[in-house]
Amino acid sequence: MPATSGARRSPADLTIMASRYNALKSDAAWQAIWDERGTFAARDDSGKPHAYVLEMFPYPSGKIHMGHVRNYTMGDVLARYRRMTGHEVLHPMGWDAFGMPAENAAMDKGVHPGTWTRANIATMKAQLKRLGFALDWSRELATCEPDYYGHEQALFLDLFAGGLVYRKESSVNWDPVDMTVLANEQVIDGKGWRSGATVEKRKLNQWFLKITDFADELLDGLGDLAHWPDKVKLMQENWIGRSRGLTFRFAPVVPLDQPIEVYSTRPDTIFGASFVAIAADHPVAQELASRDPDAAAFIERCKEGGTTAAELETQEKLGFDTGYAVQHPFDADWTLPVYIANFVLMDYGTGAVMGVPAHDQRDLDFARKYALDVTRVVAEGDTVDPVFAGDTAYTGPGRIVNSRFLDGLSVDEAKGQVIARAEAEGWGSGSTVYRLRDWGVSRQRYWGTPIPIIHCDACGAVPVPREQLPVVLPEDVSFDIPGNPLDRHPTWRHIPCPSCGGDAARETDTLDTFVDSSWYFIRFASQPDDKPFDRSVAEKWLPVGQYIGGVEHAILHLLYARFWTRALRHIGKLDMAEPFAGLFTQGMVTHATFRSDDGRWLNPDEVTDGKETATGLPVTIGRVEKMSKSKKNTVDPEPIVDQYGADAVRWFMLSDSPPERDLEWSENGIEGSWRFVQRLWRLFDGDAVGEAGSDVPLDRKLHQTIAGVGADIEALQFNKAVAKLYELVNAIERAQPSASRTAAIRAAMLLVAPMVPHLAEEAWAAIGREGLIADADWPTFDPALLVEDEVTIAIQVNGKLRDTLVLPKGQSKAEIEAAALASDKIVRLLDGQTPRKVIVVPDRLVNLVA
Numbered sequence: 001m002p003a004t005s006g007a008r009r010s011p012a013d014l015t016i017m018a019s020r021y022n023a024l025k026s027d028a029a030w031q032a033i034w035d036e037r038g039t040f041a042a043r044d045d046s047g048k049p050h051a052y053v054l055e056m057f058p059y060p061s062g063k064i065h066m067g068h069v070r071n072y073t074m075g076d077v078l079a080r081y082r083r084m085t086g087h088e089v090l091h092p093m094g095w096d097a098f099g100m101p102a103e104n105a106a107m108d109k110g111v112h113p114g115t116w117t118r119a120n121i122a123t124m125k126a127q128l129k130r131l132g133f134a135l136d137w138s139r140e141l142a143t144c145e146p147d148y149y150g151h152e153q154a155l156f157l158d159l160f161a162g163g164l165v166y167r168k169e170s171s172v173n174w175d176p177v178d179m180t181v182l183a184n185e186q187v188i189d190g191k192g193w194r195s196g197a198t199v200e201k202r203k204l205n206q207w208f209l210k211i212t213d214f215a216d217e218l219l220d221g222l223g224d225l226a227h228w229p230d231k232v233k234l235m236q237e238n239w240i241g242r243s244r245g246l247t248f249r250f251a252p253v254v255p256l257d258q259p260i261e262v263y264s265t266r267p268d269t270i271f272g273a274s275f276v277a278i279a280a281d282h283p284v285a286q287e288l289a290s291r292d293p294d295a296a297a298f299i300e301r302c303k304e305g306g307t308t309a310a311e312l313e314t315q316e317k318l319g320f321d322t323g324y325a326v327q328h329p330f331d332a333d334w335t336l337p338v339y340i341a342n343f344v345l346m347d348y349g350t351g352a353v354m355g356v357p358a359h360d361q362r363d364l365d366f367a368r369k370y371a372l373d374v375t376r377v378v379a380e381g382d383t384v385d386p387v388f389a390g391d392t393a394y395t396g397p398g399r400i401v402n403s404r405f406l407d408g409l410s411v412d413e414a415k416g417q418v419i420a421r422a423e424a425e426g427w428g429s430g431s432t433v434y435r436l437r438d439w440g441v442s443r444q445r446y447w448g449t450p451i452p453i454i455h456c457d458a459c460g461a462v463p464v465p466r467e468q469l470p471v472v473l474p475e476d477v478s479f480d481i482p483g484n485p486l487d488r489h490p491t492w493r494h495i496p497c498p499s500c501g502g503d504a505a506r507e508t509d510t511l512d513t514f515v516d517s518s519w520y521f522i523r524f525a526s527q528p529d530d531k532p533f534d535r536s537v538a539e540k541w542l543p544v545g546q547y548i549g550g551v552e553h554a555i556l557h558l559l560y561a562r563f564w565t566r567a568l569r570h571i572g573k574l575d576m577a578e579p580f581a582g583l584f585t586q587g588m589v590t591h592a593t594f595r596s597d598d599g600r601w602l603n604p605d606e607v608t609d610g611k612e613t614a615t616g617l618p619v620t621i622g623r624v625e626k627m628s629k630s631k632k633n634t635v636d637p638e639p640i641v642d643q644y645g646a647d648a649v650r651w652f653m654l655s656d657s658p659p660e661r662d663l664e665w666s667e668n669g670i671e672g673s674w675r676f677v678q679r680l681w682r683l684f685d686g687d688a689v690g691e692a693g694s695d696v697p698l699d700r701k702l703h704q705t706i707a708g709v710g711a712d713i714e715a716l717q718f719n720k721a722v723a724k725l726y727e728l729v730n731a732i733e734r735a736q737p738s739a740s741r742t743a744a745i746r747a748a749m750l751l752v753a754p755m756v757p758h759l760a761e762e763a764w765a766a767i768g769r770e771g772l773i774a775d776a777d778w779p780t781f782d783p784a785l786l787v788e789d790e791v792t793i794a795i796q797v798n799g800k801l802r803d804t805l806v807l808p809k810g811q812s813k814a815e816i817e818a819a820a821l822a823s824d825k826i827v828r829l830l831d832g833q834t835p836r837k838v839i840v841v842p843d844r845l846v847n848l849v850a
């Protein structure tokens, strides 16, 4: 390393000097060294405290984009920092590799989903490597490989044996043109995304996991997650949706011959009820349809439309007046009409609801359409008028009004009263219900984990014997016609029944890909060949200390993983309640979206000056949205890494804004990061070593920075850490050569190492240090140097500021008083008088009462 003089240079000069840092060369060299030495391989038994840092693994959709870079850089800084602070770190990476896009690629391009997926994995892995992430690649896994999903099948069978899996008929979205089941996201405005046909509901036998058995645990367990964002906990709480309500019967009015049982979470609004709505497949509706062709035709119509909650919310509310009526439970003379309605589902509650239009939006839409009464029973502020105007239901809190004996009560008090009366009078009973449904895991798709079940006419659903696992997906399938190719494979599904030996058939549904991501973090911690994980090893690492991922996974993925972990505990496979002790949800990297003249999404690369580069036709610039492959608004980091090197890209992703905040991608600023990397290099490379002399302010700055940067990284406040490092570098650059300055430069190398690891290694080697900086110890700070040792004290006379004094910190009251009374200004002001009273607040102020 060239020893130059310690003379200061302006940053602008630095980049044009000869000894420019060659990032591309250094990046490749250090990445190769880390690889060769297995630097980031986690050892199960090193004796050091364990730290498990994990980012949500990506779907291998093609290339990584800046969103991934942001997510993975944050995890990487923490992982590297934990290593330097003496931890054995597990920081693995893998691929959430099953799912629809691979099947779509197969249909569009004629390439096998496996080929497409594995090629994407290779590309993305190479891209991640170029960013220098400290990942333990020896533990890499891809969920689409039998050595992963075979173990998942074993776990599925464990849960099956443990009574947590069952099969039930349930509705799916059916595309009548493509003759296939559609995933919810393939239903767009009630139509099949490819065929454009109106989607129907169909009943199919499907597999479910009993997540509802754990509803209370999953809800109450949120209280123990101190290191999770409140917003995520709230989202989970709402999703589980525990509420107390009333199941009760409306007595029939002739000619109806049976009561209608409903469930309501708002029994407090019972005096606002104006109708009862039943599902199309409710027994009363079915019975009517057998005699009334109009009712039968309406029920057919109800089959249109998807099954998602969102669909049910948004689709037009349709009803059929059965002509039947029921009695209000509190008034034998009050009757309510009974409608068949398309928004009521049979497998939800009792398949019947009471309609309270003033206080439920769905009911209000319905009541306005069919001209039913709308009566206010909860006051909205001062508004108590029973006539409810407008088209927006009031769902907020308030006093109960227009409700006889309930008037004046709060919503909760009224609920309690109605439940108590119903129970005393024997027409209903209170119960706790959950919004959470059991998890339907069957997907009528090819590219997923085959469900390890064999169907036999004689024996029913029989688990695949363990020694026959994995049930491997056949590769010889075609996608030329819609539907699940497993269904039409010539041989794959035919198999003798393991129980009776007769002809039987494999289950052709595959598992929801959320199952794959519900336990991958366990497999990362321990991956023996012969079982899903070795419990004692897994428990050494788990729970994950810090999990980092997008808030878009706040509900489903995180809830399913929490459930899976508890389910494994329930069947005695793992002794752990919560999989992720700490959670951080990074803000999204966003970017404008572009659409071509004919409505295709375009990548920013395909647009020049507002026109599609290829066709010259104008493009539509859409909203700024989360960078994502599906909207094609991705920016590939690779050309940027080519130009500026990995460290500049990493630094840039960390420095720009608070990590929890969204960040609109722009290349402005990357050059600034590159210049800073160069500046660091000049500082590290240009230091004159071994000079004597100390520089106390610089020592203080250094120790404050060591403490502050460590705390910021621990709190994942990377932008703050970066700001402190800028300040330190400024201070070092300004300082005259001294031993302090040399020490500060050495420490700065360590402090920036988690963020710009290639440059840090290069500098470390250049000063002749043994070993890697990745393995070096994080610098320690001297607490005595963290405090400023002088304070400014205000001196007041009769409450008015008259002077200030700079004094050593921590002086006694007597010392401060003496100093104040000796001040020239005060001596002049007092003019020989002795103050009547002296009030001293140490390190802050002195007030003299004259």
Ligand SMILES: Nc1ncnc2c1ncn2[C@@H]1O[C@H](COP(=O)(O)OP(=O)(O)OP(=O)(O)O)[C@@H](O)[C@H]1O
Binding pocket: 055, 056, 057, 058, 059, 060, 061, 065, 066, 067, 068, 070, 071, 096, 548, 549, 550, 551, 552, 586, 587, 588, 589, 590, 626, 627, 628, 629, 630
């Ligand atoms: N634009 C983004 N900004 C920040 N983080 C992102 C962004 N896109 C994905 N991530 C994060 O990357 C991790 C892996 O996500 P994954 O690859 O499954 O993302 P995705 O949303 O499916 O992306 P894509 O839509 O491009 O495939 C997740 O933690 C996710 O939140």
